[in-house]
């Protein structure tokens with residue numbers, strides 16, 4: 608198994624990470640409704656714009672976990688602003704079938720201003736596959752992300768999670784993240800946690 612930072616936008620593991628994202632978070636997420644192509648385009652454009660840190664765990668050709676960090680969440684929708692036509696086709700195809708989603712789309716575009724925190728970096732997505740949970744992989748990915756943020760002179764970052772996802776909230780607390788605030792998005796309560804990269808420590812399980 609190898610854990611590496613993916614800077615190569617041609618890497619096919621990006622598509623596998625996106626599928627893992629959809630498989631494990633679609634029931635909780637809005638953006639996944641627009642399909643794997645839109646997500647893969649976003650991942651690749653965030654990397655191209657140097658706004659993403661994507662860390663992938665490759666287990667003999669299959670992706671068994673990954674974490675995606677964003678350096679500046681104020682630039683989250685920059686790929687769509689820079690290339691609206693590329694994204695419009697995915698968005699309109701879905702909106703044509705489900706026009707009521709337009710309300711959620713506008714809510715999504717206001718996402719960056721939902722938490723009161725002024726911290727700009729964010730752990731956007733972390734997933735490990737079901738067979739690999741509770742073995743420390745998620746913690747390793749968080750530690751690697753913290754180190755990479757630190758290398759980029761980013762001292763702290765946020766993560767937001769549905770308040771009712773007890774295991775995930777616990778996972779963040781165990782990884783020394785500190786609760787900061789909550790907000791409502793898509794009619795659901797989300798908790799925000801903050802983590803310092805300065806005290807990054809391999810032994811963050813306790």
Ligand SMILES: CC(C)(COP(=O)(O)OP(=O)(O)OC[C@H]1O[C@@H](n2cnc3c(N)ncnc32)[C@H](O)[C@@H]1OP(=O)(O)O)[C@@H](O)C(=O)NCCC(=O)NCCS
Nearest residue numbers: 631732733734735739740741742743744745746775777778
């Ligand atoms: C949240 C998630 C990424 C955690 O990944 P993980 O690989 O299970 O993480 P870890 O193994 O490091 O830690 C998880 C648990 O294992 C325990 N653990 C870690 N290393 C361990 C080890 N070597 N031996 C035994 N237990 C260990 C931790 O104490 C933790 O305890 P918990 O069961 O009380 O939560 C994973 O559950 C997941 O993908 N969930 C679905 C997607 C999701 O909710 N993502 C978060 C929102 S973006």
